Amino acid sequence: MSTDTILQLEQRLIEEAQPFAVATVIRAGPPTSTWVGAQALIDSEGALHGWIGGGCSRAIVIQAALAAIRSGQAKRIRISNEPATQDADVELHTMPCASNGTIELFIQPTVPAPLVLVLGSTPTALEACVLAQRMGLRVCAAANVSAPFAALGLTRVIQGFDADALGQIKPQLILVATQGDCDEDALEAALRTSAAAVLLVASERKADKLRDTMRLRGIAQERMAALHAPAGPHIHAHTPQEIALGAVAGLVTQWRELELAAADAGAPRITGDDAVPSVPPCESMASVEPAVARYVNPVCGMPVDIASAKHVVDCGGQRVYFCCDGCKIEFEHSPDKYLAIAQGRREREKT
Structure with a gap:
């Protein structure tokens, strides 16, 4: 989605008095698939329009954007596994993908006036x-x-x-x-x-x-x-x-x-029907119990929707689903290691 299209979507949502947030990448440390200045718009349903990175970072950004819409407060978030000094102005998230890149974003919510x-x-x-x-x-x-x-x-x-x-x-x-x-x-x-x-x-x-x-x-x-x-x-x-x-x-x-x-x-602002659904914090995603049609990515532990998964590998007589291409590539480097992780998780779930 081009910047012009995002601006057009912003204008439409403003005219319809619908809440949304715009996430802008302000730092991109390699290896990462995004760049400084990349933008995406997240609507109140959690749909992301634009590009701010791969599947792992997208899920975190959507959650952070929905939280910003609920509070009406702008925020900075950093997704990284690098050691970092605690900064009260930055919300820290662990990078769940094996790439170990670093992304920092500024999230600006727009909430309709009462x-x-x-x-x-x-x-x-x-x-x-x-x-x-x-x-x-x-x-x-x-x-x-x-x-x-x-x-x-x-x-x-x-x-x-x-x-x-x-x-x-x-x-x-x-x-x-x-x-x-x-x-x-x-x-x-x-x-x-x-x-x-x-x-x-x-x-x-x-x-x-x-x-x-x-x-x-x-x-x-x-x-x-x-x-x-x-x-x-x-x-x-x-x-x-x-x-x-x-x-x-x-x-x-x-x-x-x-x-x-x-x-x-930390409650929703006064926006009438524009209430935004709550979501679990990013750090707890790996512990969320998968639904019937979901599969736990053995590389990063993130639940993946089987029906909409774009990154799939057939290996060892089973299908393995991934949240992003980075996890898929990491799996292909060490398939036996991650198949064992997946098998161990299934055995633990049975007990």
Whole structure:
């Protein structure tokens, strides 16, 4: 895949609000099949597009990229068997292939901004939509009257405050700016979604009354904890534009606090449906129990998918599968040694 094609794929994933990571080789110590500047894009499903090295390094890079997407933090990784001084900024991995080359990569994740749902068609709500988009947030809206949103370039506008309809778009943050137009219905619908935070544009007195109403409507106490009112910091706002400014400041605060909490906990960032599957750490791959259709490479110990294996040798009346050409070549130099390793592993599995 050419650099232009990777850039085109990046643009498409950005437009689709899909997370991904780009891995760039910044050091390549021979013998290795890659080069400094080689790049690959890893999507949220773990598919690698591009080239950063052979089969052994690919598996490690994919795992590291998925971890970077989950945390939202860039990282450097080194794949090598060379003695190295511990560096807090570099994640070390053992090179599983017999080539013993060294590869160092920089992995940069791109994670979509949270999806914000603004409820209401008030001047404050409309201004908040504009400001939130300028902050880089993805914005959609819901209101009883949808016409005022026509010129704002929102991804979606929903008619009314139906909780099921709001839940289907899976917003991570909700701003309720109805300001007297169906406040109770809008707030209840917002709290019945799975949004991480619901911000309410209202005075403290009005917010307290609405909290009582929500409890009467059956909103659980643990869900009430997601409600933040007033919506943002106190900035002595008077005009709709000033109120919207404070509310969007509250959205940005919630966005960054959730982001920091996720990074500290090692949990997925707030990306809605863009959750990335967890994978075992690279160093434990050799101990992962092989599935029915998998074979343990006798050279490096890595499980190989038999159905998709590209490097296969028939030797001693059996088929031997490898993760990369380097392991295959090493096997061909000493077949008896590695056949004995494979036989010993099978005997241990039987006991």
